[in-house]
Amino acid sequence: MPGRSRRGIPVLRFWKMKACSGPVAYSAVNADELEKQFIDSLKKSCISASEISFTRLEKMFLISIAGALENSRVDPRDPRTIMIFSTTKGNIDGIADKSTIDNRQSRILLWELAGFIARLFNCSIVPIVISNACTSGSVAIIAAARFIASGQYDHAIVSGGDIISEFVISGFQSFQALSPEACRPFDVDRTGLSLGEGCGTVILTCDQALAGPGKPVVYLGGATSNDANHISGPSRMAKDYILP
Numbered sequence: 001m002p003g004r005s006r007r008g009i010p011v012l013r014f015w016k017m018k019a020c021s022g023p024v025a026y027s028a029v030n031a032d033e034l035e036k037q038f039i040d041s042l043k044k045s046c047i048s049a050s051e052i053s054f055t056r057l058e059k060m061f062l063i064s065i066a067g068a069l070e071n072s073r074v075d076p077r078d079p080r081t082i083m084i085f086s087t088t089k090g091n092i093d094g095i096a097d098k099s100t101i102d103n104r105q106s107r108i109l110l111w112e113l114a115g116f117i118a119r120l121f122n123c124s125i126v127p128i129v130i131s132n133a134c135t136s137g138s139v140a141i142i143a144a145a146r147f148i149a150s151g152q153y154d155h156a157i158v159s160g161g162d163i164i165s166e167f168v169i170s171g172f173q174s175f176q177a178l179s180p181e182a183c184r185p186f187d188v189d190r191t192g193l194s195l196g197e198g199c200g201t202v203i204l205t206c207d208q209a210l211a212g213p214g215k216p217v218v219y220l221g222g223a224t225s226n227d228a229n230h231i232s233g234p235s236r237m238a239k240d241y242i243l244p
């Protein structure tokens with residue numbers, strides 16, 4: 001069962017839809033808590049958005065990024081700071097929601113979503129979007145570290161998020177991977193996975209003085225590869241990892 005978090009209360013729910021033979025369990029962010037923290041973040045960040053309509057995911061991104069910046073002295077307006085977004089589907093719920101046929105419609109495109117959020121924080125650099133399915137977050141952090149190591153940037157704000165939608169649930173259900181109850185990943189009688197939604201942000205910098213109070217986490221390294229073996233899995237024989 002999902003527990004209470006600092007930035008919201010995940011709620012275990014059950015989704016029923018035509019694509020599923022029965023209900024499937026998933027964890028969602030509490031809508032009332034999300035709205036409350038969203039309004040709070042707007043005020044604290046001095047973001048003027050009275051005439052802007054935000055999607056659920058955009059609210060999550062704003063809350064997460066604003067919260068991370070509170071604990072750091074990194075300035076998103078600095079030309080030596082880049083924002084990197086990791087998301088698999090972004091505002092995918094906008095495809096089915098007819099009410100989004102407005103100025104939000106273009107933000108179904110991942111780069112439009114990233115640009116919109118970056119502009120809210122007055123970021124002077126065009127943001128980067130990394131959408132590599134389940135590895136999106138890890139690859140985004142690796143990319144940010146490489147940008148800093150190369151000297152191209154001094155700081156990187158990395159934010160990743162995704163929401164629950166019928167599109168996402170039907171995709172996992174096509175693999176028959178979803179559990180009808182709260183998942184038990186290490187149980188011998190496990191019946192599948194439970195999807196969740198949320199957003200998280202980390203800030204990388206080459207200047208430890210800007211890391212904020214407390215002892216910062218040190219990034220030691222990372223790697224990513226693609227052996228072009230299968231749409232969802234690496235080569236089981238590791239053939240593509242053998243160098244001539």
